[in-house]
Structure formats: C-alpha cells, structure tokens
Amino acid sequence: MKKVKSELPISYITIKTTKSRINKGLLAIPMSLIDLFPKNTNKIFLVNDNGQIERKTFTPYNSSSRECRIGGLREFYKNHSIVDGEELVIQLLDNDKFRILPEKLFQHLLKTKRADFEQSISEDEAERNLTDISRFVNLTQAQILKNEFIFRSKQEINERKFIEKNKTKVRENVPCSIRKILLELYSGRCQVTDFTFLTESYEPYFDVHHIEPKKGNHFKNLLVVSPNTHARFTHCILEQNFDKEGWLRKVKFNDEEFKVFQIIDKLNIDFKKEVHF
Incomplete structure (x- = not known):
C-alpha cells in the first residue's frame, strides 16, 4: 500500500486491478484491506452506478483459497472498459454494503x-x-x-468577478455554498468581536466581509462579522496584520485592536489516497 496526495477534498481508498483477475471477473482484496470486509460469509452487496443493490459472490480470506475476493464482476469490467493496472475506488457504506467505481468515474x-x-x-x-x-x-x-x-x-486567490445588474456592473455577492460553509464553521460568531446575533427565529445573523474588495470569494479574503463590525471596516481608521500565509490575524479600528479568530487553526486534515495492491 502507498499513500499519495488526493486531488479531491476527501481521503479515499483504491485497489489496483490485475489482468488475470479482470479476465475471471474477480476483484482480489489485498491483505491490507481484509479488515474492511466480512469474515464469514459467501455473499456481499454492491451498490451499482444507478444506486441499485446487487448481490455478489464473496470469498473471505479464511477460506480454503486463502484469498479474499469478490466475484461476478465480469459485466462491470466490460461496461467500464477496465484494463490491467486501473484503480477502483472502494467505499464501505455499511457492514456488508460496498460501492466500487473506476477512479476516473x-x-x-x-x-x-x-x-x-x-x-x-x-x-x-x-x-x-x-x-x-x-x-x-x-x-x-x-x-x-x-x-x-x-x-x-x-x-x-483570484480577482473578484463583476456581474451586470440593471446595466451597471457590481461586484458579485458571496455564493450560497460559501455562506453555508462559513455558517457551519463559525456558527455566525463574529471573528473579530466574538459576538453572535440571532434573528427572531433564533437563526445566526451575520455579514461576510471582503478584506480586499477587489479580490474574490476566497476564505482567506472573507470574514464572518456582525453588522456593526462590518460598518467599522468602512468608517474607522483601519490597520490590518496578516500572517505569512495570508490569514488576517489582527485588526485595529482607530485605536482599538482585536485579534481575529481563524478556524483554520483548529483544522488539520491532509487528504490522501491509499492505493492497495
């Protein structure tokens, strides 16, 4: 098994196929993965491309063959034109239900x-x-x-885009997806003052401030702030201090200085792909 950097915001597992097993419609499960699979059963359930569940034959490692493998994959290999050395993504959905997809798909x-x-x-x-x-x-x-x-x-960080509104160009708003991400991570709490404002329905109410107005909707350029704090960025004498990676760390409104909370400090995830042979 080897680990490489994932090109997606998720860590996942692949198995590299071999020509001999492809020809037999089998997928051999490497020893490094046998703990993911059942120990005492002769069947396994796979979720196909259409979301339907298919029952497949399964041989656990403790059988007489001493090889853990899934059978009945000849049609799957044919439909996806699987070739020797191609990687298949293995997803464990629950105790005996899996999804297998070609990595490219x-x-x-x-x-x-x-x-x-x-x-x-x-x-x-x-x-x-x-x-x-x-x-x-x-x-x-x-x-x-x-x-x-x-x-x-x-x-x-890219430049902030412009959109045409009533024949006038205005800077784009923060997309719904980004607001959803920020709401999940900051719960509407102002990164500068640590205050949270709630609506009458007890939902967090917050603004999203662009630190550099001309720059785009990059998380290093966005702050979750209360409406009052948002106004101070416009109307006060402003000083800002950034770290070497570009995150805003301190802000001063006139003579009042605040530390800026950045959730990235509490998140330490490297996305990896495990390739099993």
Whole structure:
C-alpha cells in the first residue's frame, strides 16, 4: 500500500486491478484491506452506478483459497472498459454494503457534484446538492463543509468577478455554498468581536466581509462579522496584520485592536489516497 496526495477534498481508498483477475471477473482484496470486509460469509452487496443493490459472490480470506475476493464482476469490467493496472475506488457504506467505481468515474462524479454545490443559487438548492455529495461519499454534511473549507483555502486567490445588474456592473455577492460553509464553521460568531446575533427565529445573523474588495470569494479574503463590525471596516481608521500565509490575524479600528479568530487553526486534515495492491 502507498499513500499519495488526493486531488479531491476527501481521503479515499483504491485497489489496483490485475489482468488475470479482470479476465475471471474477480476483484482480489489485498491483505491490507481484509479488515474492511466480512469474515464469514459467501455473499456481499454492491451498490451499482444507478444506486441499485446487487448481490455478489464473496470469498473471505479464511477460506480454503486463502484469498479474499469478490466475484461476478465480469459485466462491470466490460461496461467500464477496465484494463490491467486501473484503480477502483472502494467505499464501505455499511457492514456488508460496498460501492466500487473506476477512479476516473468517481473523480468525475464528485467534481460534478461539487460544482453543482458551488453554483447553487439558493439555500434550498445548496442544501440539496450538499445532501447529494454526502450520500455519494458517505460523510456527514458537517465533515464535507469542513473539507471544502480546507481544500479551497489552499487554492490561489483570484480577482473578484463583476456581474451586470440593471446595466451597471457590481461586484458579485458571496455564493450560497460559501455562506453555508462559513455558517457551519463559525456558527455566525463574529471573528473579530466574538459576538453572535440571532434573528427572531433564533437563526445566526451575520455579514461576510471582503478584506480586499477587489479580490474574490476566497476564505482567506472573507470574514464572518456582525453588522456593526462590518460598518467599522468602512468608517474607522483601519490597520490590518496578516500572517505569512495570508490569514488576517489582527485588526485595529482607530485605536482599538482585536485579534481575529481563524478556524483554520483548529483544522488539520491532509487528504490522501491509499492505493492497495
């Protein structure tokens, strides 16, 4: 087994296929993964591309063959044109239910679902798209939002886009998906004053401030703030101190200085892909 950097905001597991097993319609489970699979059964359930459950033959490691393997995959290999050395993503959905997908398809589907979430135009749509991702990767919505925050924080900061509104160009607003991520991580609490404002329905009420107005919706350039704090960024004499990685750490309004809370300090996740042979 070897670990490599994941190109997605998720850690996942793959098994590298071999020509001999492909020809027999089998998938051999490496010793490094046998603890994920049942110990005493001759069947296993796989969720196919359409979300339907299929029963497959299964040979546990403690059988006479001394090889843990899944059978009945000849059609799967044919439909996806699987070749020697190709990697299959293995997802454990529950105790005896798994999903197997070619890695290229897994990456494509997840990138598409993430794009749908990122481009959501309403809170309801963002919630539906987030639920779709959660079901696909078998992670909680909270974990997905944390992963997205970490993953996007490592990307470059682009210029803020303009949109045309009544024939006048205005700077784009913060997308629903980003507000959802910030709400999950900060719970509406102002990063500068540590205050939380609630609506009459007891929902957090907060603004999202662009530290550099011309820069885009990058998490290093965004602050969760109360409306009062937001106004002070405009009307006070302002001093700002950043760390070497570009996170705002201190802000001074006139002569009043505040430390800025950054949730990234509490998040330490490296996304890895485990390749098993």
